[in-house]
Amino acid sequence: MNKRYVEIVNLVKAYPNPVGDPIRVVDGFNLNIAEGEVIGVIGHSGCGKSTVLTMTAGLNEITNGNIVVDGKEIDGPGPDRAVVFQAPCLLPWMTAAQNVMLGVKRVYPHATKRQRKDIVAYYLSLVGLADAMDKRPREMSGGMQQRVGIARAIALKPKMLLLDEPFGRLDSLTRMDLQDVILDILDREKLTTMVITHDVDEAIYMSDRICMMTNGPRARVGQVLDIPFERPRDRKAVLAHDLYYDLRGCLIDFLEKFEKKKHTDQAEEIAAPRSAKEPPISTRGDVSARDATLTNPLTLAVVSPMA
């Protein structure tokens, strides 16, 4: 297994600030994801979780750093990285099958019409919509629409699946149902996946590892928690596991700690304007004063010598 199937190195996202220096929303985000691994990303609202995901999807320009998927540095969006957002964004005049077919045509350009139809039918059946292929979005519930969105993403046969709070708009029963649908697909397809969520229990249930982000601006990885539960996951077994509440406590502890810190930082922000605290940054590739600390020889390389 390739432990560095996805490499996110020193990722920075900065936005222009008309009254001062650019604001670094994400700063020095480092994360490697193994092939077939499901990594959950949690953090407070506005901390930059979705910014990392959209940069990985190629939908958001990277200010500094890089993202490599299966040995190829990403440069814009592509079918190798499929995204499922909170809203499925289906084309309303098309049926479920036609919506899924949009991506299938692009990924299987040499397939016959029959073969493409079979592919669409296969992926819709995977998400439990074998009987709803000809329905239009207005004829489907929110949960069904999201299933179409998932089928559309999986049908691209992506190297990486990016889920941005995919169940955020659904009621809790539908949410649990869809979690199982996705986990079932991930077990079957072995897709490398990043799932952004606010829900601690969802993160534990779905992930192999959970990346906890510090608060923005200048958000980065604060802590990474290994989830030791075997796959395929069984909800009852997970909930009954001896470690479940310790893992949950660890996540909540982290979030609470940064909730307190957020309030402290806001107080400091009032006392000292940003431009007084932070050196300027400019365009991608520039080495700012702050970046220079990354190559300071006293910032030690870490090795894994343990046999």
Next chain:
Amino acid sequence: MAEDMTAVTESQTMQMIAAAEVWTPLDGDSGIQLAQAIATPGLNAALPAVGETLLGGEGLAGQAWAREIPLLVDRIATEDFANADALLESGITAAAALPMYDHGRVSAVLLLYLRGGVRAAIELWAGRSGQHELGMVCSYYGDLERFGNISPYVNFPMGSGLPGKVWQTGRPQVMEGLAQSSEFLRSTGAENEGLTTGFGLPLIRGLELRGVLLTLDSQVTSAAQVYEVWEPTMAGQAAAMCRRQAASSKESSRFARASEALKLQPGEGLVGQAWASRRPELTNELAIAESGRASVVEADGLSFGLAIPVLIADEVRAVAMLAW
């Protein structure tokens, strides 16, 4: 932890480190020899005598020397200690062997013997293969079972938590008030277990971090009564060591206070000795070794001292001092 501050933690009654040894390579690197040792009374019979030797790979110290990696065992066993039974009878249940690197080789191995049944922990963290994180390699939790359950699943990037802070700075770090600390990310566990003070020691080879050793103290057991971190500075034209961080138990606050304005030359005090020798230095007569602070050593009831140099790119950049 505020810099240049002497802080006081709750009263502590029992030390986790029961004995310590420094093993150094023999001429020709044919093995290692016990150069220095300290032990609490009653333990000497279970421990090797100064001058005894081990071959590479023999015993825990010999393994750390031959493999050039830090090792921590949570159970004393005959494959690691020839005198395992005697150690166990003496209440020693765990041990850590820490190689000290200098110019690309292991210049010494510091061996720590740890008491059983204590409310304190010792953890060894190292880089995880394929990740930008420190993960736990091995640990000894004494009676802190719950804290021990979750910790192996937590990983720290550079700058996060106590291990990440040690990695980021490349320096030993002392962190107090673990249960309330915004920097100690396992603070709820620390609160539940009554943990108070954490000490992190980087194990560095050249510019590579080979591991981070963490000790976590509670109100009833600690690794030491006093922790100090000293760093070289220029005092006039001559280099001197100044104290950058300190934490101490209530009974030992005079010792730590006495070092606030102290500047040590190479060879001066235990810290200066470790600076000069570039190896760990031990003493069971702290008042003699620390003649500049002799009166407070006695007043604080301290007798044991351990000074550990931290070399980066083969230069001594800090010395950690533990006293109890």
